[in-house]
Amino acid sequence: GAGVSQSxxxxxxxxxxxxELRCDPISGHTALYWYxxxxxxxxEFLIYFQGNSAPDKSGLPSDRxxxxxxxxxxxxxxxxxxxxxxxxxxxxxxxxxLGQGALGGYTFGSGxxxxxx
Amino acid sequence: xxxxxxxxxxxxxSEGALVLLRCNYSSSVPPYLFWxxxxxxxxxxxxxxxxxxxxxxxxxxxxxxxxxxxETSFHLxxxxxxxxxxxxxxxxxSAERGADGLTFGKGTHLIIQP
Numbered sequence: 001g002a003g004v005s006q007s008x009x010x011x012x013x014x015x016x017x018x019x020e021l022r023c024d025p026i027s028g029h030t031a032l033y034w035y036x037x038x039x040x041x042x043x044e045f046l047i048y049f050q051g052n053s054a055p056d057k058s059g060l061p062s063d064r065x066x067x068x069x070x071x072x073x074x075x076x077x078x079x080x081x082x083x084x085x086x087x088x089x090x091x092x093x094x095x096x097x098l099g100q101g102a103l104g105g106y107t108f109g110s111g112x113x114x115x116x117x
Numbered sequence: 118x119x120x121x122x123x124x125x126x127x128x129x130x131s132e133g134a135l136v137l138l139r140c141n142y143s144s145s146v147p148p149y150l151f152w153x154x155x156x157x158x159x160x161x162x163x164x165x166x167x168x169x170x171x172x173x174x175x176x177x178x179x180x181x182x183x184x185x186x187x188e189t190s191f192h193l194x195x196x197x198x199x200x201x202x203x204x205x206x207x208x209x210x211s212a213e214r215g216a217d218g219l220t221f222g223k224g225t226h227l228i229i230q231p
Contacts, residue, residue: 004160033218040126042223043161043207059218091160102211103168104151104219108160 002026004109006092012115013082021077021112025094031101032075034067037089037111049075050098082116089113119144119210123222131230136180136195138225140208143189149211150191151219152182156204164206167191178202203229 005024013019025032034046046059049069060066064082069075079086089111095101124139142148149168153161165176172184178201182193191208205226209219 035221040223043221045218045220048218093160101218103149104163104166104209104211106161106163106219108162110158110160 004092004094004107006109006112008112009110010113012117015084015116016081018078018080019082019114021090021114023075023077023092023109025073025075025092026107029094029096030072031095031098032069033093033101033106034075034077035091035093036061037091043091046077084116087114087116119148119220121208121210121220121222123208123225125225126223127226127228129228129230130198132200133197136193136198136202136227138193138206138227140191140193140222141189142191142208142210144210150184151209152176152180152193153207153209154204155207161207164193198229200229200231203227
């Protein structure tokens, strides 16, 4: 697509439920990144994919968080047993490759605003 | 490890006044540095970047930033603020060239007073 698409744009869920957040990157972008933006905390790096591979998952906040990418395209961030502290905006970005990403060649999606009640 | 510090979570200036948003970085290797802007309910958009060429970098919307190695700074400036500049601004540094992710500062909310 022309830009990075994230869905849903807003999600309200009850504490303890599982949620799936979707990111559809720009066609041809091999690198994909997930960030979490909490109020007053800036952007927290969660995970990146090169193709379908995520070499380093240490940025995920807890084992309730997981992410996958299939076909080198769409990525899903899953949060199990959601907690109130998971409430944040989850941003996805893609870049042509990791090298371009390091040069700031990111395109960000508009994010998914997750509210856990 | 790389880190970024943005001084001032909120900055307020009058329309037409100078905009100065401060960013200091920490890096064990020569960094790549960036400024992103985020308008309400939108993703981040790249304003400008320093990648070891000219130390004074010009970006979109009249913004510019100067890389000062001796001060480990990359402050963002604009000579004359416009109401449309009201947004959240993030300074970022490459974690490692060719590798994963950017490290972002906590952001500065720019308020433009009429």
